[in-house]
Amino acid sequence: QSVLTQPPSASGTPGRRVTISCSGSSSNIGSNTVKWYQQLPRAAPKLLIYSNDQRPSGVPDRFSGSKSGTSASLAISGLQSEDGADFYCATWDDRLDGVIFGGGTKLTVL
Amino acid sequence: QVQLQESGPGLVKPSETLSLICTVSGGSISRKFWSWIRQPPGQGLEWIGYVYDSGSTKYNPSLKSRITISVDTSQNQVSLTLKSVTAADTAVYYCARDSFCGGDCFDSWGQGTQVTVSS
Numbered sequence: 001q002s003v004l005t006q007p008p009s010a011s012g013t014p015g016r017r018v019t020i021s022c023s024g025s026s027s028n029i030g031s032n033t034v035k036w037y038q039q040l041p042r043a044a045p046k047l048l049i050y051s052n053d054q055r056p057s058g059v060p061d062r063f064s065g066s067k068s069g070t071s072a073s074l075a076i077s078g079l080q081s082e083d084g085a086d087f088y089c090a091t092w093d094d095r096l097d098g099v100i101f102g103g104g105t106k107l108t109v110l
Numbered sequence: 111q112v113q114l115q116e117s118g119p120g121l122v123k124p125s126e127t128l129s130l131i132c133t134v135s136g137g138s139i140s141r142k143f144w145s146w147i148r149q150p151p152g153q154g155l156e157w158i159g160y161v162y163d164s165g166s167t168k169y170n171p172s173l174k175s176r177i178t179i180s181v182d183t184s185q186n187q188v189s190l191t192l193k194s195v196t197a198a199d200t201a202v203y204y205c206a207r208d209s210f211c212g213g214d215c216f217d218s219w220g221q222g223t224q225v226t227v228s229s
């Protein structure tokens with residue numbers, strides 16, 4: 001059971017917009033910045049978003065992040081078939097004194 | 111462009127010690143945070159801990175009593191030692207770099223190395 005709660009699955013059709021939520025608490029999302037990672041099949045994770053809403057260079061602006069209170073969201077617009085992957089949110093937890101990950105959301109592009 | 115490559119034994123016996131090395135090329139190991147993260151089969155990601163180039167460390171409390179992470183700046187390597195392994199330690203182990211978040215984000219990853227704990 002992850003400290004950060006994500007829906008296990010999400011889906012969308014090409015060209016549409018999909019959002020993935022990440023729910024935490026005051027000791028993690030509520031007081032630290034959120035990161036999002038994309039893990040394609042049989043590959044290492046890749047950083048998509050850091051500091052809640054910042055994209056590393058090379059990440060398309062179709063990917064956007066937001067945070068409000070103790071929850072965060074990742075939005076993917078203009079969905080493409082190659083976006084099918086597992087997505088993980090992550091942040092620091094002050095109570096546990098370490099990095100925590102959400103359980104992951106499997107995105108299917110229909 | 112920095113590259114990270116994990117190496118180590120693919121198979122470890124229960125109760126033994128696992129040792130992994132992450133070799134960094136194409137960039138300096140200095141003034142960066144270096145983490146180990148693992149992923150059990152079919153499951154999500156678990157942060158193991160990090161080391162900064164000065165040698166300061168932070169570990170996952172659930173693993174703290176069994177792990178040591180260290181850095182060798184002369185060899186551009188980061189190492190992980192995990193003692194008293196059990197089947198629950200079977201996972202893909204990733205080495206990852208944090209170059210701009212202060213220890214809790216991972217902007218470059220190795221390809222991962224599979225570790226199986228079995229007799």
